[in-house]
Amino acid sequence: MVQERAAFPTFSQEPIRLIDPDGRWVAPFPHGLSAQELRRFYRDMLAARLLDEKLVVLVRTGKTSFIAPHAGHEAAQVGIAHALQRGHDWLFPYYRDLGLVLAMGVPLPEIFGQTLGNAADPAKGRQMPSHPGSRSLNIFTVCSAIASHIPPAVGAAISMKLRRTGQVAVCTFGDGATSEGDWHAGVNFAAVQRAPVVFVCENNRYAISVNIAQQTASENIAIKAKAYGIPGYHVDGLDVLASYSVVRYAVERARAGEGPSLVELVVHRFGPHSSADDDTRYKSKEELSAERRQDPLLRYQRFLEREGLWDAQWANELRLEIAKELEAALQEAQAAGEPDPLQMFDDVFAARPWHLEEQRRLLAEELEA
Template identity: 50%
Template sequence: MYKPFTEKPIQKVGEDGRKIGRWTLEHSETQLRALHRDMLRARVFDDKLITLLRQGKTTFYAQCSGMEATQVGIAHGVRSGHDWFWPYYRDQGVALALGISMRDLMAQCLGMAGDLNKGRQMPHHFGVKNFNLASISSSIANQVAPATGTAMAQKYLGTDEITVCTFGDGATSEGDWHAGLNMAGVNKAPILFVCENNQWAISVGVAHQTASENIAIKAKAYGMPGYYVDGQDVLAVQSVVQEVAERVRAGEGPALIECLTYRLGSHSNADADAEKRYRNREEVEEWKNRDPIARFERFLANEGLTIDADEKAGMRAEISRELDEAIAWAESTGEPHWPTMFDDVYAEIPPHLIEQRELVRAEQEG
């Protein structure tokens, strides 16, 4: 059983790809390859979206490059399609690893008619009903209290689902975050909070975010365990998430997991990172050398499962083809039809909106 409140992050595999401590690998080759493939898919998805931004096909994107072990470990540690998710905007790696299709994500990012949310959300803010994944909010920590509410409902209904709520380190300074964790602790709600601590909140470094020794320790104040995990170690993240999620499911109450990771790319396309305004390149280079995909590849090689450069290039090409197909499909669905902007908010559309709809119709259909 993993211990909460450790001084150092929990690890299973070191930088050199060697096992840390004594443990037996229980994954099949298929499971190991799935972890690797999902991390690579997240990375290639990021690369493609940067191209789409440059082509002007979308207007907003926030990369998860560098954070793949954290995101894929989270997704592989819970029950996809069963548990409920209140993620944050950088979670495309989680979404892909849960099994959400590239078509669905791409149609959302491009704001096309084929988007599950009808192209009405800000790009890169998806919501996927059949995966119990709530619509993403740009407002930091906005998801935390509703996530606790979802978990309270799950407890009340007596389901064996749990809720998973993710956020960045910056979110932990928001009032909503404290309210949500407090309410979860008091009500023993079946919720797993996961902080993807990538050490920056746009230009604010984590040392300026909190005086606590880490984020995990904050759980103590809300009466729940806090686990501090190496977020570059996919097996450690998956293993801790899995064990803690099952304890949450068994009725032990909420828990907080902090995954220590790093954002390699800019905060979003609206960021001064490239101008080196707030972090130096040495730091970025240092974390590039701690690439979670490379670390896992070293581990796989040590376990006799070498993925060589050719095989990896082939995998990247295959993922890229899948993405191109998703883009072509999304574009083929066309622009969202304007009347949908009046749908789905009210059960009965109020008179002032009917009036506005008719004004737009007159303009559109002249």
């Protein structure tokens, strides 16, 4: 493991970086990870990228109605996934986190089922696409209202503290979310309560078309932690090992009873905000191509090459293996068919109230006819 409990600098102006753009390890300590662990990060990043490409095809062929591309966020998301104790800690993600939930272990057929909104979806087709959750993996279902999941994450963390469960809540969001009232209320309360929660911002510098400079006057996102009396870490989110190490440090710090922190992972969003957006309307060609040149997968590939852990044949085989897994999972999800419309009345009330019983009966009659 990278540095068990090394302190990372708070409020640094330069983002914390362990691997430079040429793939050189630049930290003054060894990474301490096994070849298997290092390759696992690469596999998860590649799977996240290929999933993103597949989702684009699904929306373009009319199989789903909405996606929020995560290409460019892979290093950050895979770093976060490996930093928490999967199935023990809780994750409160947002809609751009499909690479993160995949790396957390949500089965691909479930992810596709959710995307298609069909019978393979654990939410029974009642959620917006790109809004997954997992009861078995302690993943809170994504809510579209920006920053609305911050107070619930804090509440969950306070409960973990009171019950001494040794769990941590990790809550992710974009840079735009940090301008919402819910965000400030949640972070403040977490800090006062010393709740075991880690706030992780995937800062891609845009809230749809709004550039970060038009959205906040703060010099970066991490600095916002200062006002609440908690540490803020400014991190290069295109560096998977920096993302992993700093989030893991913050998680273990929270678990040890030292309270919350804010980690800012600076990333790029390679695609549009969502399938309902055209990013070429507000990003110049130069900006888009400069971002693409800083591909987090390529940087990590360079690092692995230096470690003697990457070659083209291995990577091609891996790509084929993942592509096959994706296709098989998609087929499996598609085969599940449409969800039963009557399920829309399930799971909301322990005992269904009379007016919903009535509506359910009317719908059942209509379906019969």
